Amino acid sequence: MDLTDAKILDLLKLNSRITASEISKNVNLSIPAVSDRIKKLEESGIIEKYTVKLNREKMNYKLMALIFVTLEKTQYIDGFRNAVINFRPVLEFYHLAGEYDYFLKVVVEDTKTLEDFLTNSLKQIPGIQRTNTVIVLSSIKEEVNI
Known part of the structure; x- marks a missing residue:
């Protein structure tokens, strides 16, 4: 894992629905290169899963x-x-x-x-x-x- 992978992970942590296209603009790589890096991060187990953060208060868990x-x-x-x-x-x-x-x-x-x-x-x-x-x-x- 290098600095570019770390930047990709930071972007995914902020928004797991961010597109490879949007990531590519932020890390100066092509869309296929970003997709390949994400796939390698998933296959290596660094990315375990994608999830959502719920607003507990709005769901009445106060x-x-x-x-x-x-x-x-x-x-x-x-x-x-x-x-x-x-x-x-x-x-x-x-x-x-x-x-x-x-x-x-x-x-x-x-x-x-x-x-x-x-x-x-x-x-x-x-x-x-x-x-x-x-x-x-x-x-x-x-x-x-x-």
Whole structure:
């Protein structure tokens, strides 16, 4: 990957629907050359998929929460992971080193929906020792990719 590939990726990150023609004007390459580079980036796995960024507020998902989870024992890991992966409100799910075992970034409609998610979904998973939930007041920076 060279500087031109990086420029192509930057343009695609801003707008994944940008045409090869528009990219070619920005990177001073022919349209076929741009298409070939994009294809190579896809084939190498650097570009995994194309997606859209939704406006959560306009879709009535007005509350974001960060949930830290500690499990009782390692025997609960597989069941916990399999359950959380299937929860629709979970946008991001990380295994951590440190005080907590897992971190979940969730979006829901409101505090009642968050309470329902915590009580009737998350805390019903066997093996959860404790959770710590933090409500996000505002997002200062939110990038989809590096």
